[in-house]
Amino acid sequence: MSTDAQGQSSLRVLQRDRSTEPLKVFCGHCGRSPDNESEADSRVCTKCGLGLMLQAPADAAPGPSDPFLVVDGALTICAVSRIAERLLEVSETEAVNRHVAEFLVPADAESSSGESLASLLAWAARGETPSAQVVIRPANTFGVRYWARVGPCGPPTAALLVLADAR
Amino acid sequence: MPRTCSDSLGVRYLKTSEAAALLNVSPNTLRAWERRFGYPKPQRSPGKHRLYTHGEIAALKDALQEGLSISSAVSRAREGLSADADTLIGALSSFDRERADSAMEAALALRSIERSVEEILLPSLEELEQRHGLDSARWALAARWASDWLRRAQRLTPPPVRRVSLLIGDASRDELDPDAPAIRALELLCARAGARLLCLSVRGIAGLGDALAVAEPDAVVLAGGFARDDEVARWAYSVRSAAGALPVALYRREVLRPLRARTTGAAHLSSAPSEAQSQVLELVEAGRLASEKRTSPTRLVPREKRAG
Numbered sequence: 001m002s003t004d005a006q007g008q009s010s011l012r013v014l015q016r017d018r019s020t021e022p023l024k025v026f027c028g029h030c031g032r033s034p035d036n037e038s039e040a041d042s043r044v045c046t047k048c049g050l051g052l053m054l055q056a057p058a059d060a061a062p063g064p065s066d067p068f069l070v071v072d073g074a075l076t077i078c079a080v081s082r083i084a085e086r087l088l089e090v091s092e093t094e095a096v097n098r099h100v101a102e103f104l105v106p107a108d109a110e111s112s113s114g115e116s117l118a119s120l121l122a123w124a125a126r127g128e129t130p131s132a133q134v135v136i137r138p139a140n141t142f143g144v145r146y147w148a149r150v151g152p153c154g155p156p157t158a159a160l161l162v163l164a165d166a167r
Numbered sequence: 168m169p170r171t172c173s174d175s176l177g178v179r180y181l182k183t184s185e186a187a188a189l190l191n192v193s194p195n196t197l198r199a200w201e202r203r204f205g206y207p208k209p210q211r212s213p214g215k216h217r218l219y220t221h222g223e224i225a226a227l228k229d230a231l232q233e234g235l236s237i238s239s240a241v242s243r244a245r246e247g248l249s250a251d252a253d254t255l256i257g258a259l260s261s262f263d264r265e266r267a268d269s270a271m272e273a274a275l276a277l278r279s280i281e282r283s284v285e286e287i288l289l290p291s292l293e294e295l296e297q298r299h300g301l302d303s304a305r306w307a308l309a310a311r312w313a314s315d316w317l318r319r320a321q322r323l324t325p326p327p328v329r330r331v332s333l334l335i336g337d338a339s340r341d342e343l344d345p346d347a348p349a350i351r352a353l354e355l356l357c358a359r360a361g362a363r364l365l366c367l368s369v370r371g372i373a374g375l376g377d378a379l380a381v382a383e384p385d386a387v388v389l390a391g392g393f394a395r396d397d398e399v400a401r402w403a404y405s406v407r408s409a410a411g412a413l414p415v416a417l418y419r420r421e422v423l424r425p426l427r428a429r430t431t432g433a434a435h436l437s438s439a440p441s442e443a444q445s446q447v448l449e450l451v452e453a454g455r456l457a458s459e460k461r462t463s464p465t466r467l468v469p470r471e472k473r474a475g
Contacts (some may be wrong), residue, residue, distance in 0.1 A: 028236050042191065043231055049196035050203065052236055079236030093204060096238040127324045158235050 024061035027051040028079040029092070031064045033065040042155040051079070056160050060151025061130040070153060073125040075100050075118060078158055085165065088138060104161070107145045108135035120150045124159035136163075179221035180210070180279075186219040190228055204241045210279045222277030246466050251277070255291040259309040260298075267312055280320060280359065281441045286354050288313060289440075292348050305345060317351035329361035331451050334384035334413075336369045336407065338399055338420060339391030346391040352440040353390065353418060360444055369394050369402040376409035384410060385451045388436070390418040414454040418443055437460050457470045 010050040025040050026033050029051025034040040047052045048132075053062075054070065062068040067084035069077055077100055088103055095103065106117040119135050126133075130149035137144055146163045153160035186207070187194045197218075200206065201396040209217035226244040234240030242352055251274040258266035275281040292309055299305040337356060339347045344422075358364055365382040369377070369389070387406055389399055403415065434450055436443035 043276075044190070044192045044196065046238070049192065049199050050237055052234065052240070053233065072235070078234070078239045080238075091240045092236060096236065098240055141222065154235075156233060156235065 009027070017071055022058045023055045024058045025053055025055045026061055028054045031062050031068065031081050032064060033084070048082070050082075054079075054153050054155075054160075055149055056153035057131060059159055059164065060149055060153070060162070062162045066162050066164065068160060069095075069100065069104075070162060071100050071121050071159045073122060073158075075121055075125075077103070078089060084163065093129065101139065103139050104136045104148075105139050106134060107137035117150075121159040124141070124150050125157065126154045127154070127157045134162075136161075153156055180218040181221055181224055183209075183217045183219070186224045187222050190231070198371045200237060200241070200405070204237065206245065208282070210256050210281065214337040216274060220276075220278050220281075220282075222275075226277060247277075252291050252294075255287055256294050256441045258313065259291065259295055260305055262308055264307070264308070264312050268316070270402040271316060281356055284317070284355065285441055287440060288316070289348060289352060289470050292345075297346055301343065301345060310343050312349060313348040314351055317348065321351075321355045324358045327358070327361050327363045329363075329448075331361070331448060332363040332382055332384045332418070333365070333447060333451075334379070334387045334410075335358055335364060336387060336389045336399065336402055336406070337366055337391055338369045338389055338394035340393040344391060344393055346393070349419055349438065349440060350390045353357075353443055356440050356444040357447065360448060362448070369399050372402055372405050378412045379406065384413060386416065386447060386454060388416045388418050389420055389433070389445060392420045414450045415451055416443075416447055 004153065018107055026050060027045035030045060030047070030048040034042075034053065035048070038158050040053065043052055045053055062081070064128060065083065066081075067087045067096065068081045069084055070079035072078050076097055077095045080088070080090065085091055086093075086122045101118070101120065104117070110114045117136060120132050131149055133149050135145050136148050137146065149162050149164055151160050151162075152158070181189065183194045183197060187197045188233045190197065197207070198418055201208065207219050207223045209219045212218050213214065226247050230240035230243040230247075231237070234243055251270055254273065255267055255270040258264075258270050271288065274287040277386055284462060292313055295309045296306055326426060329412070335350070337350060341347070346445055363382070365378060365384065369380065387403070389403065400418075406413070416436050417433050419438055434446065436446050
């Protein structure tokens with residue numbers, strides 16, 4: 001609720017202010033967080049050496065044992081974590097520059113919200129959406145579904161898809 | 168700021184520690200990237216140490232700032248590198264030799280001369296050959312330009328340092344032969360590896376002995392597929408008569424019927440010039456070891472030692 005120039009109350013959509021949210025720094029490959037400031041300042045993970053240091057809102061960021069992917073605004077995969085490589089049976093080098101739908105597809109037919117996985121990822125890649133949860137499955141597998149959370153990450157701004165729990 | 172070294176063509180090289188410092192990673196990380204991503208791809212110094220081209224490291228550094236993973240950064244850096252081949256093809260297709268020179272200079276800023284030749288120059292020529300054919304004006308210009316460029320690069324090569332002398336029997340037709348640029352590339356790479364070279368057409372037999380007396384070759388490479396087998400056999404026989412039995416290798420030459428005399432055991436070299444160059448030098452080494460064994464007196468080993 002806000003007040004306009006004439007002093008009348010009106011309803012309008014407010015952008016969520018993410019600048020005040022706590023951010024978590026993590027490696028885009030091993031998912032581990034830095035132990036000290038110098039590690040956090042490094043662009044490349046000093047622990048595994050195979051990932052770039054990214055940051056995401058604490059509620060969207062992955063834990064060290066969470067499989068996750070980083071997707072850009074065109075929905076092409078930019079990074080695949082080590083655990084996601086094992087889970088999806090694909091190496092990061094093979095997956096990079098391919099469309100996310102080649103590996104993961106929505107699997108929540110009963111979902112009441114009209115927002116598709118693609119829309120959520122596209123919004124997150126622009127840094128415009130709060131963290132959201134979706135149900136997905138590997139594109140080539142039936143019978144396995146995952147809760148996944150989608151949120152923004154960066155730099156540069158991209159979407160983070162963390163596979164949380166198998167259902 | 169890392170100290171860099173450069174070669175005769177001005178290509179700047181970085182040692183592993185210098186490249187790692189530029190990227191702000193450890194040398195182990197850089198080696199791990201080489202294993203996992205095949206990039207950056209270093210050359211080896213004479214002492215077998217890794218040498219990275221400055222341009223390749225700089226391209227990766229920029230890509231890391233804009234990327235979301237090492238894989239995507241490597242992919243982006245590679246895309247930048249492949250742009251040089253397109254530029255060269257475009258320049259030669261539009262008969263612009265100066266722009267072709269600039270494309271090779273840009274390629275040399277990012278990679279070694281060996282890789283610039285193998286990854287940019289030769290593939291661009293193959294592409295032009297496929298697009299326009301060997302009887303086209305574009306191919307004529309491209310082949311002539313490539314020959315000039317490779318010879319110029321060879322002239323800038325430091326004097327030979329190895330005690331290796333190679334005789335290359337050029338069995339290609341002329342500069343417009345599709346094998347000719349690869350043969351010039353092999354010459355360049357052998358010269359850069361420190362070998363002394365004598366490249367002669369297989370059609371020139373008169374006075375061959377005088378040339379061989381000066382060159383004293385350690386091995387013979389028969390390169391190119393145009394000349395007939397009997398022409399090549401005559402030339403090979405003249406070489407053998409003048410210089411004795413030498414290791415023989417075939418480069419870009421398919422032989423339906425094995426050449427007679429000592430060439431029946433000829434080694435077939437890889438069509439990639441850098442690999443072929445390594446194979447030739449190995450062949451020379453193997454030939455030397457074999458001749459040393461033949462000339463050294465047989466040592467008698469006591470019976471009890473043999474039994475032990």
